[in-house]
Amino acid sequence: AEVCQPGVGVVMKRMHEAIECGKHWSDYNLYTHDKDESNDSNVPAATPTTTPNNAEGGTHDENHTRQTQQQQQNSNLTTDIPTIKTPSPYENIRIYPGDGIKLLPSIPSSSISTLLVTFPDPFPKSSHRKHRLIQVHTLQAMYRVLTKSSPVGRLFIATDHEGYFEWCLEIFDLLNSTASTETEKIGSMMGDEETVLKSRNDNADDNEISTSHSAKFRRVPVVPDRSTWLPAISKYEQKGWNEGRKTMLQCWEAIS
Secondary structure (H helix, E strand, O other): OOHHHHHHHHHHHHHHHHHHHOOOOOOOOEOOHHHHHHOOOOOOOOOOOOOOOOOOOOOHHHHHHHHHHHHHHHHHHHHOOOOOOOOOOOOOOOOOOOOHHHHHHHOOOOOEOEEEEEOOOOOOOHHHHHHOOOOHHHHHHHHHHEOEOOOEOEEEEEEOOHHHHHHHHHHHHHHHHOOOOHHHHHHHHHOOHHHHHHHHHHOOOOHHHHHOOOOOEEEOOOOOOHHHOOOEOOHHHHHHHHOOOOOEEEEEEEOO
């Protein structure tokens, strides 16, 4: 769902209407490799052609009467057919219209198999880095709720901002290789990863510090096909492709 456009309220309204009418939400654009490589936008739908009222021959009144009779016959044929209620396609969906990071403490440990972080705000200015979603303390919160076995919990990230993608790689490596010194604790609590990075560099030669911290995430060498976890192309992603940006994907597994 596109949380900002059209908005959570509109998304929930569409889902409610779909459930009431028994219709699936079909307003989406599925991902295919050829779309990614060519960056082509959607092929526009064919313009419907109009047929004159008297295309079948006869006057307008005669055609109108014939169409009305045919509709009545179709209605009679379906009157005796029992209505089969199909399961709602949205029964297993829950929406939290707020900051997902603030929701994590309420989720039981080792209860989530997959977390998706798709196209978060990159906050490109250096002074705004502390507002980025991927931080040491947020990764620690995500690690806690991810399953560690059967299945192994996975965290997926998708972004079209190269600087943000590199930032994510650095923060994951930092979390895995840095000891919990007092400086890092302060940096994590404040969301100041530059302080943590400085602490790591200051102690780069201390083998005891670098090996005393157990790794929490393992990067998956080959990212699973996105059709299995991010099958739809959002309007934001399509806009980025049209402007020449490239989608970058990465996946990590929680280590027990």
